Amino acid sequence: MATKTLLDIENLNVSFDTPKGIVEAVRNVSFTLGQERLGLVGESGSGKSQTGRAILRLTASQGHISADKMDFDGIDLINADEKTLRGVRGSRISMIMQDPRYSLNPIMTVGHQVAEAYLVHSKSSKREARERAMEMLKTVHIREPEKVYKLYPHEVSGGMGQRIMIAMMLIPDPDIIIADEPTSALDVTVQLQVLALLDDMVRDRGMGLIFISHDLSLVASFCDRVLVMYGGQIVETLDAKALHEAKHPYTQGLLNCLPRLDGSHKILPVLERDPAWMIAQDTRP
């Protein structure tokens, strides 16, 4: 399947002003996204979440975003005005966040929220939106959608909440989904079920998925390609299947310090951080 390039980013930088000086959260980040599952892996402070937010220009107001190029389907996201961005956010590029307890509106029924996601991005009647929402709940494998439609976010489990979030984000039929740790708050079996759902959706609709996570092994088993981030930069780009061939010492270090189920790592080697990894690289293709 020939994949067309959905997103083309060159030299993305995000920095913040703090009392202690300027913090560069994202530096020289360049990558392209096709109709594939791209994993963005890093520990806390690596800049992965900030990268995801910057794509939709959702960075906090004290932050500064700059890039040589940030193209989505002919739209220049870096220079676009708010009106254009609003047309992109949610309807063409969607974002799924970590904990549905915090990302769902607590005083609205979940069904209503899904319907609203449809209404906002299309001119249709409330009844049509409700029907589409019900359909979407079925698509995300929620049994008894009529019953669940009327529930409030605090009444649904974590896994169901994330399915609802996925329903909300997919109902406007976007081209790209940015998922920021979408399964980290879930149990491992539920995690995989939600990922399977995401997998099916992305495949069926030819979407691009950016999967941001700290879990390297999960990302490697789920995604097609993996970008490893450290100190705001991308230090390695890999095919997910070729993870064991990682060349950068940080990636190797991360892989080595993971405890293994088969107990093959006797003593977990401590990751020695080489300050050289922080030096700005030129990653322009």
Place this chain on the structure above:
Amino acid sequence: MTTSNTLRAWLLSDSPDSAFQARCQRFYLGWRVFRSNPIALAGFIIIATLLTVALLAPVLTTSDGTLQILSDRLQPPSASHWFGTDELGRDIYERIVWGSRVTLYIVSLVAVIVVPIGLFIGTVAGYVGGWVDNLLMRLTDIFLAFPRLILALAFVSALGPGLENAVLAIALTTWSPFARIARAEALTIRNSEHIMAARVQGASSMRIIIHHVTPLCLSSMIVRLTLDMAGIILTAAGLGFLGLGAQPPLPEWGAMISTGRNYLLDQWWVPTIPGIAILVVSMGFNLLGDGLRDVLDPRSGD
């Protein structure tokens, strides 16, 4: 320049060498957030001015504001009497200045009574729960039910007029909301893991309430106090107006409005200027409270 640089470095360093330095650092960072908010800064300046005026009253005036020169009564503001004179020939400017001390005395006394009581009752009720909570909250409800001025009136009529009695009356009607706020905070805090850790170490409930719960309630107490200040000042002024608070010749601003109210139309400066003073100080506390809330709000980080 180097001294201020080293001071700044000392205040921003990541590894404080002593508890004192650590606490100074927290204060400094909070101050920076505060300073960046113009409204908060305005409030701070007003209150700082109040404090300075009160402190420097002997320097800023030539007498204690009680000197009556009857031939000079009801003079409009002029070079010799900046705010004019009142019906007994007293210089209004000097009475305002000395009155600032009275105002400060009132709010400090109320604060010193109300905050500890509210904190104690609220944190104990919130943390311990059960019948203790019920009992303390019913007690709080009883005091909350009284309208402030009415209770103050009743109290003062029973005990006799006077500034201290007025303060006591105001305090009695002000502490209830503080207890409620403290209780609400305590209810959230008591499920925190650091409380659990303290319990696993064998800490008694009292220790947990004093060392763990109370410090986290202080911010909302302070914010509430500054926002309530305006109300306290106005109530004191109201009592003064009714002749039940500060007794003459004490230059309390509310009493000044009261005794000057007959002259409102022809000699406007007599009641109006103390009124403006009350307005400015109340607003100062309100703005300060808003600013402090932004700084001390735990959600905005430390």
Place this chain on the structure above:
Amino acid sequence: MIRVENLGITFGRGSDAVHAVRGVSFEVGEGENFGLVGESGSGKSTVLRAIAGLNDNWSGRIVIDGVELGAKRDRAFHKRLQMVFQDPYGSLHPRHTVNDILKEPLSIHGFTDTENRILKALSEVGLGPEFRFRFPHQLSGGQRQRIAIARALILEPSVLLLDEPTSALDVSVQAEILNLLARLREEYGLTYIMVSHNLAVVAHVCQRIAVMNRGLFVEEITQEQLRSQTPEQGYTRQLLTASLGYDRAKIDEFVEFT
């Protein structure tokens, strides 16, 4: 060393009562690292908290070092058994310095040579004296967890309860903390009960593991069984499969275990 018999924990009263844990029994030998695994709602953390004395509403028997525990815990108990919590951001008081945090247990139990003990505790967990007067927000997640461990060890207990001690930490930091915990256990002959949902972590450090699901005991397996993926119960097998990573075909075979 530790024996739990038929532990039952209930929340709420009467018709609202929720039986969070029912009929759980296990034994932990001295110097052992015992794992307690399960998904959310399994009751594993609840069991740990009941042992620590944070929960009054339990039934059954808990025996620690020959002493049977009653409803309340005494001071001697707290010197023998301590706990490390999951969230390094929540388990340290935001307004207390590291010094305050480490001093508190010493003050409660009447130790006077606090300065020495605090400095020793800090160096035990690999932190220098420059951390002494920092506030928690000036520490990284790994450093906070080290302080939490230092606080737990400063009273020189013999048993340490660990409630998901590395779940909130980055992978590289997790490795450091797991190594630290292993070293301390060996050096001081400590007994651990470690709760985790991460089977790889548990397989790495625990000798015997109890599996729980929805408040009930499923089975007890050895480290060997975990590593060779040969548990007996279907629930445990499913959990193991899920821990291996994303495999679309296998996910379709997941079932609900009630």
